Amino acid sequence: MTDLTVTSVPSRSVQFDSAEMTARVKRRYRSERRFKALGGGALLLTAVFVLAVLLDIAFKGLPAFTQHYLVLDVPVKAEIVDPKGARNPDDLRSADYFAVMREALTAAVPGIEGRVAKKKLTGLLSSGAGNDLRDRIAADPSLIGTTVKVPLLLSDGADLYLKGQQTAVSTIPGRGTATPSDTKGDITILASANDFADDLVAVKKTLAARIEDLQVRLQRAEARGESQASEAASLKEEIVALAARVDQPAVAENLDEKMPSLLVSINGGLVKLNTISNDSATGTVILPLNTIDEARPLDWSVVTYAKPESNRKTSDIEVAYLEKLKADGNVESRFNTIFFTHGDSREAEQAGILGSLVGSVLMLIVTLSLALPFGVLAAVYLEEFAPKNKFTNLIEININNLAAVPSIVFGLLGLAVFLNFFGLPRSAPLVGGLVLALMVLPTIIIAARASMKAVPPSIKEAALGVGASHQQAIFHHVLPLATPGIMTGTIIGMAHALGETAPLLMIGMLAFIVDVPQGLTDPATALPAQIYIWSDLPEQAFEAKTAAAIMVLLGVLLLMNGMAIWLRSKFERRW
Amino acid sequence: MSISKQVNAIAFAAVSLVAFSGAAAARDQIRIVGSSTVYPFTTAVAEQFGKAGGKTPIVESTGTGGGMKIFCEGVGVDKADATNASRRMKKSEYELCAKNGVTEIIELKVGIDGLTIAQAKGAKPVVMTRTQVFQALAEQVPDKDGKLIPNPYQKWSDINASLPDVKIEVLGPPPTSGTRDSFHELFMEKGAEGIESLKALKKADAKAFEAVWKSIRKDGAFVEAGENDNVIVQKLEGNKNAFGIFGYSFLEENTSKLAGVSVEGIEPNYENISSGKYKGARDLYVYVKKQHVGVIDGLDKFVAEYVSDKAMGEDGYLTSKGLVALPKEEAEKVRAAALALSPVDGALLN
Structure with a gap:
């Protein structure tokens, strides 16, 4: 043990209000405030990051908790569901319920002709669309032969479209009258006013933008010299041809899949336009028209799908079908129970x-x-x-x-x-x-x-x-x-x-x-x-x-x- | 008291649990391992197979190399039945298989995957040659006299005035990925062969040539973005000047966001890849143990489902999942060989 001798501490009279002391106290408080501010700032930053992550996940994930269904009246025909007529549970389970759904859907969108169009229509349905009906029939075979209201599961593409992640759809009513030449196939629509003039201007603008792109490519090709001479020549030709089309504002123009899609909704049908001039248009019928009567002003309209067809997964025909089904009130968004009741799937x-x-x-x-x-x-x-x-x-x-x-x-x-x-x-x-x-x-x-x-x-x-x-x-x-x-x-x-x-x-x-x-x-x-x-x-x-x-x-x-x-x-x- | 008794009981239960779950007995479910690139297609076939009445096969995503290792472990009910591969089986892997008793292997060439370079939509369209890709990304490139120097190019326009005036920035898969192997073979090797001095080097010293096209620059121009191709897609959306390397199915799925870069003037689209015009395409494979056919229920039926027209044909369900179908005649050949269960000849591999 050592004895602590009290050495004489030079007595220092502490003056709490001296300038030096106040400065020191202030400095200490400042340091503390700085530390607190840093800590608080760090917390805030962390909170912002966490919130950003959570919001991002929630924003992306919430759409998955709902799923769109087509709710249709489905006639359950015995010849498809139970061809043997024995009401054998095994036969009932292995029947082709997708075929039942296909028929119901074709009935809901009548007048579709051609293999490709029909395939597009049934493609809207999920391959598991029949599962719900299968379970109901298995539980209650007496439903066979009746008409049942069933929700049909839509495919992921159709579901994504209905969740509004693909393209904007705008509708402009016609100012004059319009007359279609036929109810199906390739038809011509004549308008009494210049109803397509604005669209024609927009198309010419897209063409002008295309010329700019081509010019960039031309410059690059020329920079490469001899080896790309033929490409440069063909690019030049293309530019001249496009420029000629842009310079004539009134001349009819072809539409293609890299431009916004234009359609005409008239007489209960829908026409996808291929060429337009100021007062007439030709196109292909997607949904058949009822008559070829003249449509009065405001009774028909020009529909625009803003995003070009080549830039989205859902084609014009599919969008048209879905919009029709939606307008008829057949589409329903429900809580996605499948997500919580099924295992993994590639669909x-x-x-x-x-x-x-x-x-x-x-x-x-x-x-x-x-x-x-x-x-x-x-x-x-x-x-x-x-x-x-x-x-x-x-x-x-x-x-x-x-x-x-x-x-x-x-x-x-x-x-x-x-x-x-x-x-x-x-x-x-x-x-x-x-x-x-x-x-x-x-x-x-x-x-x-x-x-x-x-x-x-x-x-x-x-x-x-x-x-x-x-x-x-x-x-x-x-x-x-x-x-x-x-x-x-x-x-x-x-x-x-x-x-x-x-x-x-x-x-x-x-x-x-x-x-x-x-x-x-x-x-x-x-x-x-x-x-x-x-x-x-x-x-x-x-x-x-x-x-x-x-x-x-x-x-x-x-x-x-x-x-x-x-x-x-x-x-x-x-x- | 109660706690000690409870603890004893739990411990006993746990031990007996381990003891009683003995080795796996006979198996009625097909097990598949291998490439994550082929995974989306094999799983689709597996699901269809399951819906048609079989037991849905289990498909693991282990990567091509890892899959080969597991596949070649041997023959028996506790070993995998098939492996996915985004490249052909190597001779060394075939020999490893043979050493472990896996002597008869059925090779299914199931389709084509285009390896695409893409950038965010909205940028001006770009046309590249494979040699330019090599010059942009190789660690060493020849200078004017043909001497190898560290890659001096910082901007695309340094390589060729026709390319955009932006910093070289390419997002790609890491070395563990089969996609990366294919990128080296399809773009870097072929690109290097387009330079005279390297062509001469290939003749003189094949090993040195291989070292040149197999090494990618490490100064930040090439960014390894991970195995997940969706990550690359997302990063491209945020960075208009960057290019990304991934499989064609991701480009097709994201047409609204991405634009493919034309290689040697050929745009990466379904028709060009299927016809072989587009140069950055590779074949995808599934390897099946013939010795397991008849032992594992439904393995032959699964093979038949995979090569059927409704799966890998032009209008089959695999094309809607992003697979590019084989040309008709080749598909017929593959189908005939698969249905006959004829094993691959090891001498043909390299």
């Missing part, structure tokens, strides 16, 4: 998350039933019973390190040990659960030890004092009090496991699996794996599905974390 409108959700749940059951008991027991032993020596130290360090091992390593381990050595099946939730259990084990051990340490020693000592054995003291008194902490750690570990994809990749759970798994060894995929798979598909409709699946995953995670918080606040005891 976006039939794809659901149930398969992957069940897969995730099965996996978590395996993980929990392994990781929780082993984790807690390991923690109890290490914390309370194990002798403190080099060996237990080593184990402790390894557990802490294990918590930081990248998850893909656990996947490799699973592949080597569970699949190759033990011969367990690929893509099984059992193996996924085992791998994830290894992954969350260190988290649970660390959390359990920490919460056992937090129980005051007086509890244990009191138990020991009244004669309890060490084991009784731990299991009867310390462990129950540590439970809320252990639960919190476990739930957070589980949430972590739920969001893992990397280890699943190695054991074959990143796969296309249609059937919803029924047991632990059935092939299955998991929610995050499903999200990854969908995000990689080319179809646009899957973009919304991906975002919607992310929303479901986030929802489940939020629920689990919320449960952790609730458990902690309900059972936690403070000393």
Whole structure:
């Protein structure tokens, strides 16, 4: 011990209002304010980013929660549904319900002729359009022979169009009268006023823009010199020809798929225009006209699909059919139950998350039933019973390190040990659960030890004092009090496991699996794996599905974390 | 007390759970692994096969190389039945298969995928040659005297005045992707052959030549955007000056946002790819173990479904998923060989 001698501190009279002191105090306050502002700013920035991500996901994903259906009166003809007439359930199930739907749709849009047009019409339906009726007939065969109102599932393309992500449709009523030359086929429409003049000007403008593009290409071709001379010459010719058309404002013009589409709605039909001049137009009938009578002003109209046909997935004919069905009140938007009741599918409108959700749940059951008991027991032993020596130290360090091992390593381990050595099946939730259990084990051990340490020693000592054995003291008194902490750690570990994809990749759970798994060894995929798979598909409709699946995953995670918080606040005891 | 009993019970349950789930017995579900490029097509066939009454096959997306490894592990109910590949099987892979007892492999050439370079719609149309692509992206290019120097080009217009006056920025797949392999072979190798001095190098020293077309510049002009082609599509929308490299099906699906770059004057569209006019196209394959036919239920039927006209034909459902159908005669040949279950001749691979 050293004696502290009180050295004479030079006495300093503190003057709180001296200039120096005020400046110093001010500086300290300034520093504090700066720190607070920085912290607040960081929080704000984070909040903005999180909000941006969430809004983006919600914005993209919400359309996937609705699905458009055609609601039609469908005559269920016995000769299609039950050709044998025996009402045999197996025959009823395997009948061609899509054919029933096809007939109903053709009846709803009458007058369609030609193979291509008919194919486009039936193409609006999903290949699973008949499933709903199939289930109803199987449940109630007495419906055969009657007419049933059935929702027909639309294909992803038609659904996307109806969700308004493709083109703007505008309608301008005719100022003069208009006379069609026929009710079907290629026809001419004569207008008494210059109804097509504005459109003609717009077309000429598109042509002028096209000349500019060609000139850029011409310059490039010329820059390349001799080798591109022939291309340059043909480009020049094209420019001259186009310029001639632009220079004559009144001359009729051909329309093509790179210009906005023009149609005329007249006498109950629809005509897609091919050429227009100021007061007349020729075109092909898409929906047949009722008569060739003269249509009075305002009784007919010019319809424009603003986006050129070559720039969208839905063709003019399909847009026309859908607009007609919509105008007739046959289109209905419903909550997308398929998304929650079906497994994966390559048809976006039939794809659901149930398969992957069940897969995730099965996996978590395996993980929990392994990781929780082993984790807690390991923690109890290490914390309370194990002798403190080099060996237990080593184990402790390894557990802490294990918590930081990248998850893909656990996947490799699973592949080597569970699949190759033990011969367990690929893509099984059992193996996924085992791998994830290894992954969350260190988290649970660390959390359990920490919460056992937090129980005051007086509890244990009191138990020991009244004669309890060490084991009784731990299991009867310390462990129950540590439970809320252990639960919190476990739930957070589980949430972590739920969001893992990397280890699943190695054991074959990143796969296309249609059937919803029924047991632990059935092939299955998991929610995050499903999200990854969908995000990689080319179809646009899957973009919304991906975002919607992310929303479901986030929802489940939020629920689990919320449960952790609730458990902690309900059972936690403070000393 | 209760807790200790509960813990014991749970632990026991967990252990017995592991013990009782023994090795997989006989299997009635086809298992397919392999390329993520072929995945969208094989899954579509799998779904149709399932709807027609079979059990829907499981299709994993492991990449072409990874798929080959799993496929060649051996023969047996716990091994994969088929693998997707976005390139032909290599001789080394065939030998690995043979070593592990997979001796009879049926090769299905299922269709064509165009490898396209695209940019956001709205930019001026661009026409490139493969040599220009090579010059823009190779790590080393020959200078005027034919000596290899680090790539000096910063802007497209540095390569040729006919190209746009913007910084070279290309988003493409990472080296693990089969698409990247194809890009090297279809664009970089062929592009390098278009330069006289490199043509001479190929004759003199094939290894050195290969090193030239296989290395891509690392100074930021080429950005590895990940396996997910949709990411590249999204990035192109945001950056009008960048170009992206991906499969034709993504271009077709995003016609409203993207415009393809014409290669050697040929626009990447369905007709040009199918007829072979467009130079950046590759064949897609599925390999099936003949030894599993008859052991795994429905494998032969699955092969028949894949090569049927309603699947891979010109109006088949695979073309609506973005696959470019094989020319008629070739499709007939593939179909005949597949239905006869005739195995591929290892000597033909390289």
